[in-house]
Amino acid sequence: MNTKNEIVVHFGPAADKPEIVSALEHLTKLHALTIDDLYVKWEQFSNQKNFKNANLDPVNLDNFKQYLQLQIEKRAAKAPTTFNHTNVARKPKPVRSVNGSPTLFGLNVSKTPTLKRRKMNDELESDGKSKSSPLHFSTTPLSANSTPGPDLNSMAAIPSQDDIQSGKILDSLNSNNLEIATGIDVTDGTKLKISPYYDPEKYHFRTMRQSLIDVADVLDEQIEILSNIVQNHYQLQASDFGDPTIQAQSELYTVGRIVPDSSSSEDHLNEESLALETSRMGGVGRRIRLDLSNVNEVSFFCGQIVALKGKNANDEYFTVSEVLSLPYPDSPTSTLEELQETSNSMNGKPSKIVITSGPYIPDNSFSMINLDNFVERINTEIKPHVLVMFGPFIDYTNSMIAKGTIPIFPNLKIQPKTLDEIFIKVMAPILKNIDSQIQVIMIPSTRDTLSKHAAYPQDSFDRKALHLPKNFKCFANPSTFQLNEVFFGCSNVDIFKxxxxxxxxxxIFLRNRFDRISEHLLQQRRFYPVFPGGVRKKLLPSSTNSERTYQHISGADLEVAYMGLTEFVDGFAPDIIVIPSELPQFARVVQNVVMINPGRFIKPLGAKGTYAQITISSPDLESGLLTEIKGESSVYLHNVWKRARVDLITI
Structure with missing residues (x-):
């Protein structure tokens, strides 16, 4: 596929113009980006600039060029003014195996003992310490003597140039098959039954106490679990599997984890820099570089568990001849009695669920007016049976919080002294106005100042400590729960980014990127299969030439020893999976699972964001939307992807 076709595939038919193709191709060369990466930056640009529809025209392309240039200037401004040129210029070279000598990360580890060991890195000093600059991470604490911020009224959010009407439907899924539900009716007594489908006690672990043994056990178990699934699905014998790190002339099957072949290539992966990490059973945990020249279609990422067929003929690479597709998990089912009970409890009426995702305040203001107006619409217009709210509610990455410029709230006699008090005194009173008949589910974010458990998987909020009424329920991150018969899987870490x-x-290029990532998520049977997790950081001006200091902003913050809590419960895929993302909102059906990104509630500069509204028809055997699976006792697939309508609406 040539560059022009790739651009049209990613950017759509609007890009099929010579001047547009030429401009985009120039940007890829100028900034050393792939077409896929350029498209991701275009989506970020469109979302940040609050465009209704960022058309591919010369004006928007000029703005896009300025946006990319501004990003480069920001990164350059954060970089230290002086560098140790000796250390910056020198990069570790990949060491080839010589007589079975070990290399970095255990690639091509010697199978037999040897007396002579080649030095792996010429930058290592004789005392075993590295000459390269050490990395230090720090956070900037708020000053205890910081001056009070300005008045709240003077910090109103800058109004958007593109004032979008509240309640406008931007996109819909299954809009032709279903009407929007009217919502809750206090007089008929209908109420959705909420049932957590996870063990909350397992989330009460203490963070920052990981041991390497526990981490290794979890990572090894992930490979072994999927190895057994692959063996059963393809009806392979145990003898068909082998150690890919051992030189052999015959083909074998192997299951392992995709990793970079060196630390220097971790941030810039390509087909030539991938390696396979084996399990203890499959290869004593060793790693082997991958040769993908014989494979036409691949989609790999760090941390992905893959099943491969191939051979290691030269003790340098495992030459892949086939990539085995991992089987998708089963779908949930219910008995006839359970479905009839659900239908009767709803009087045959459809259910209505609304999903929002924080932040709920702009980055330049503590204005709650949008949240206040939204709560009023929830009570008077939308009237959902259930409202699911994802954090962050008070975001510690908010620029005003980071700088300590907390405004004065004129309607409060006693000003809040802590960030928790800001929620209790300012945000909680607004949330308490939600009708008590509407059930509210709160799911935290690792960026929440309210959470005492800033790691993923993450424990739930303490409802009583937040002074919230009983119609609020606090669930963990991630969590699986039932709304009547429908299984929801919710995770609040941005896997799509x-x-x-x-x-x-x-x-592969013709596929929508959101669809590809959703399929990876289903095949890996985990809400966050990337390892190591994503991280946002910025480089601080260094005080010395030998040390580079980074400030940690946010990230996935994985607690690897407890990543088993992020796997699909009981090995089946939920009917609906909700994962908020900074990328544009969407609702799609992937392998009979409804995937939803509700979008941000509020944009950084105060522009109105979006929320997701779901209408699910009551289960009815006569409608033909349920699939019967016959057996000793017949059960029915929920087929929510046929019975649900999803609307993405402005707040």
Whole structure:
């Protein structure tokens, strides 16, 4: 596929113009970006600039060029003014195996003991310490003597130039098949039954106490679990599997984890820099570089568990001849009695669920007016049976919080002294105005100042400590729960932004990126299959030439020893999976699972964001939308992807 076709595939038919193709191709060369990466930056640009529809025209392309240039200037401004040129220029070279000598990350580890060991890195000093600059991470604490911020009224958000009407439907899924539900009716007594489908006690672990043994056990178990699934699905024998790190002339099957072949290539993966990490059973945990020259279609990412067929003929690379597709998990089912009970409890009426995702305040203001107006619409117009609210509610990455410029709230006699008090005194009174008949589910974010458990997987909020009424329920992150018969899977870490794919093949490029990532998520059977997790950081001006200091802003913050809590419960895929992302909102059906990104509630500069509204028809056998699975006792697939309508609406 040539560059022009790739641009049209990613950017759509509007890009099929010579001047547009030429401009985009020039940007890829100028900024050393792939077409896929350029498209992701275009989506970020469109979302940040609050465009209704960022058309591919010369004006928007000029603005896009300025946006890319501004990003470069910001990164340059954050970089230290002086560098140790000796250390910056020198990069570690990949060491080839010589007589089975070990290399970085255990690639091509010697199978037999040897007396002579080649030095792996010429930058290592004789005392075993590295000459390269050490990395230090720090956070900037708020000053205890910081002056009070300005008055709240003077910090109103800058109004958007593109004032979008509240309640406008931007996109819909299954809009032709279903009407929007009217919502809750206090007089008929209908109420959705909420049932958590996870063990909340398992989330009460203490963070920052990981041991390497526990981490290794979890990572090894992930490979072994999927290895058994692959063996059963393809009806393979145990003898068909082998160690890919051992030189052999015959082909074998293997299951392992995709990793970079060196630390220097971790941030810039490509087809030539991938390696396979084996399990203890499959290869004593060793790693082997991958040769993908014989494979036409690939989509790999760091942390992905893959099943491969090939051979290691030269003890340098495992030459892949086939990539086995991992089987998708089963779908949930219910008995006839359970479905009839659900239908009767709803009087045959459809259910209505609204989903929002924080932040709920702009980055330049503590104005709650949008949240206040939204709560009023929830009570008077929308009237959902259930409102699911994702954090962050008070975001510690908010620029005003980071600088300590908390405004004065004129309607409060006693000003809040802590960030928790800001929620209790300012935001909680607004949330308490939600009708008590509407059930509210709160799911935290690792960026929440309210959470005492800033790691993923993440424990739930303490409802009583936040002074919230009983119609509020606090669930963990991630969590699986039932609303009547429908299974919801919710995770509040941005997998759609953090997953960096290495792709090849025309069919792969033709696929929507959100669909590809959703399929990876289902095949891996985990809400966050990327490892190591994504991280946002910025380089601080260094005080010395030898040290480079980074400030941690946010990230996935994985607690690897407890990543088993992020796997699909009981091995089946939920009917609906909700994962908020900074990328544009969407609702799609992937492998009979409804995937939803509700979008941000409020944009950084105060522009109105979006929320997702779901209408689910009551289960009815006569409608033909349920699929019967016959057996000793017949059960029915929920087929929510046929019975649900999803609308993405402005707040």
């Amino acid at each position: 953090d997953m960096k794919e290495v792709t090849r093949g025309g069919n």
